[in-house]
Amino acid sequence: MINAGLTELAALLAQKKISSAELTRTYLDRIAALNPALNAFITVDAELSLAEAEAADARIATGDAGALTGIPIAHKDIFCADGWRTTCGSKMLENFIAPYDAHVVRQFKNAGMVSLGKTNMDEFAMGSSNETSYFGAVKNPWDRAAVPGGSSGGSAAAVAARLAPAATGTDTGGSIRQPAALTGITGLKPTYGVVSRYGMIAFASSLDQAGPMAKSAQDCALLMNVMAGFDERDSTSLERPVEDYTRDLQQPLAGLKIGLPREYFAEGLSDDVARAVEAALHEYRKLGAQTVEIALPNTQLSIPVYYVLAPAEASANLARFDGVRYGYRAPEYRDLNDMYEQTRSHGFGAEVKRRIMVGTYVLSHGYYDAYYLQAQKIRRLIAQDFTEAFTCCDVIMGPTTPGTAFGFGEKAADPIAMYLSDIYTIAVNLAGLPGMSVPCGMDAKGRPVGLQLIGNYFSEARLLGIAHRYQQATDWHARMPSDLVAK
Amino acid sequence: MSLTLNDVKRVARLARIAVGDAEAATWQQQINGIFDLIAQMQAVDTAGVSPMAHAQDLQQRLRNDIVTETDQHEKFQAIAPQVAAGLYLVPQVIE
Numbered sequence: 001m002i003n004a005g006l007t008e009l010a011a012l013l014a015q016k017k018i019s020s021a022e023l024t025r026t027y028l029d030r031i032a033a034l035n036p037a038l039n040a041f042i043t044v045d046a047e048l049s050l051a052e053a054e055a056a057d058a059r060i061a062t063g064d065a066g067a068l069t070g071i072p073i074a075h076k077d078i079f080c081a082d083g084w085r086t087t088c089g090s091k092m093l094e095n096f097i098a099p100y101d102a103h104v105v106r107q108f109k110n111a112g113m114v115s116l117g118k119t120n121m122d123e124f125a126m127g128s129s130n131e132t133s134y135f136g137a138v139k140n141p142w143d144r145a146a147v148p149g150g151s152s153g154g155s156a157a158a159v160a161a162r163l164a165p166a167a168t169g170t171d172t173g174g175s176i177r178q179p180a181a182l183t184g185i186t187g188l189k190p191t192y193g194v195v196s197r198y199g200m201i202a203f204a205s206s207l208d209q210a211g212p213m214a215k216s217a218q219d220c221a222l223l224m225n226v227m228a229g230f231d232e233r234d235s236t237s238l239e240r241p242v243e244d245y246t247r248d249l250q251q252p253l254a255g256l257k258i259g260l261p262r263e264y265f266a267e268g269l270s271d272d273v274a275r276a277v278e279a280a281l282h283e284y285r286k287l288g289a290q291t292v293e294i295a296l297p298n299t300q301l302s303i304p305v306y307y308v309l310a311p312a313e314a315s316a317n318l319a320r321f322d323g324v325r326y327g328y329r330a331p332e333y334r335d336l337n338d339m340y341e342q343t344r345s346h347g348f349g350a351e352v353k354r355r356i357m358v359g360t361y362v363l364s365h366g367y368y369d370a371y372y373l374q375a376q377k378i379r380r381l382i383a384q385d386f387t388e389a390f391t392c393c394d395v396i397m398g399p400t401t402p403g404t405a406f407g408f409g410e411k412a413a414d415p416i417a418m419y420l421s422d423i424y425t426i427a428v429n430l431a432g433l434p435g436m437s438v439p440c441g442m443d444a445k446g447r448p449v450g451l452q453l454i455g456n457y458f459s460e461a462r463l464l465g466i467a468h469r470y471q472q473a474t475d476w477h478a479r480m481p482s483d484l485v486a487k
Numbered sequence: 488m489s490l491t492l493n494d495v496k497r498v499a500r501l502a503r504i505a506v507g508d509a510e511a512a513t514w515q516q517q518i519n520g521i522f523d524l525i526a527q528m529q530a531v532d533t534a535g536v537s538p539m540a541h542a543q544d545l546q547q548r549l550r551n552d553i554v555t556e557t558d559q560h561e562k563f564q565a566i567a568p569q570v571a572a573g574l575y576l577v578p579q580v581i582e
Contacts, residue, residue, distance in 0.1 A: 192542045193545075322503070326568075329568035345504050357518055361490070375528060
């Protein structure tokens with residue numbers, strides 16, 4: 001059962017072979033047994049979850065069920081959920097009970113999906129290893145000595161360890177795709193504007209995008225059917241016709257042109273990852289696709305551009321945490337200004353403060369043109385690289401990350417080394433394109449490797465189809481850590 | 488370019504983050520490391536390139552000027568650090 005896809009679970013529920021309450025309890029039991037070792041969840045509330053499950057069972061009984069009614073889902077703790085503690089991985093929001101639902105959470109509730117709890121994450125989504133979480137790092141289910149990636153590391157580990165059949169994530173510079181790669185699951189970052197950001201705690205608003213994390217591309221497509229769509233409460237939400245993201249799942253790959261950016265196969269790529277990605281490309285050729293070499297010449301610049309734009313936007317977004325309206329307030333202060341300074345000094349962790357500092361500096365008087373404006377101009381050059389590339393290929397493929405899951409502490413002391421590990425994912429956010437990570441092999445130590453698929457704007461359905469055909473021909477996505485099966 | 492210790496303290500003040508001398512020195516080193524990385528940008532010729540704020544060319548949506556929100560101040564203030572009579576309490580600013 002824990003390896004069943006969403007379609008199979010939906011069938012079991014529809015045929016009344018299992019109730020939503022039973023299914024929810026199965027996952028709550030797994031969380032109770034395994035989460036102490038993995039730390040994938042920050043908040044679990046069995047009572048709230050089971051109440052939602054009973055409501056779902058009532059809908060199923062009256063014939064009012066949708067495609068996913070009764071199936072549990074875990075939410076990254078960046079999404080506000082009415083009545084649920086929502087921490088964003090920070091001491092600043094340690095006791096914050098959200099007073100309303102994020103659009104994404106509400107969409108899943110309306111669909112009758114059951115919230116299993118809130119998953120661990122890097123503080124305010126700033127990190128690539130989950131080590132910046134105030135609630136402690138998540139362990140990689142494949143290797144407890146290794147990080148699960150970040151920032152959606154709790155969601156990734158929860159799905160990888162089968163503590164949840166599916167989860168939500170958010171991706172600002174790779175935060176869905178990189179942890180998906182490092183934990184051997186499938187994750188999609190949609191085109192910017194396709195999923196509403198309402199109620200999603202803001203990090204870098206021009207880059208943040210929510211997406212599904214699950215065991216397969218097919219499951220991600222079903223979740224996208226619920227998540228995506230126009231929402232007037234997000235000023236950058238796009239007004240587009242409703243799509244069926246499962247529509248291209250069966251589309252054959254014959255004649256598909258895959259672009260391979262030479263910059264993604266250059267120095268810095270580990271041998272294990274290179275081998276697994278090559279094997280995946282070989283599989284795609286067997287399925288009828290052709291590969292062509294392409295160039296994304298400004299790839300290297302995506303990191304400096306990102307580390308200007310994201311901190312700048314973050315410094316503005318995080319100004320709201322001032323100890324007045326919600327969240328942490330320092331216990332001792334002299335006056336109003338000292339209250340702000342003490343609250344923010346004690347409420348934020350080191351990485352968050354570093355980024356607020358960088359962002360405040362680049363936006364300060366006299367530096368705007370040299371940093372923020374220059375970064376926005378190079379951002380356009382990076383986006384143009386992709387536009388150019390898509391004139392000669394249908395999809396871009398390469399590694400999601402340069403290496404597999406690394407050890408705790410290995411990069412934590414050196415922010416730059418951590419930043420560089422996002423070299424293949426960041427440009428996709430800057431350009432606003434959809435991107436996926438799909439498991440495609442293992443390294444010598446048995447840790448997963450991710451294949452990245454990048455599509456043109458609004459090509460999510462096609463990307464999901466391209467990933468699905470690969471998953472029909474291979475079984476990397478179906479594997480799970482063997483020591484977690486019986487528990 | 489690199490930030491001096493005074494720059495770091497000035498930025499921390501702008502960002503409303505209290506910082507001690509030892510911590511400021513650590514930040515100075517780390518933030519200068521980040522600016523070394525960012526310096527790669529300065530060599531790029533961007534003459535004639537228009538800045539890109541968002542991926543999609545969006546028009547700001549307008550709506551009719553009517554009240555759509557309901558009054559939920561009690562619910563929202565229930566999670567505030569200090570509230571009295573519907574007001575958020577902060578240290579006195581006017582003598």
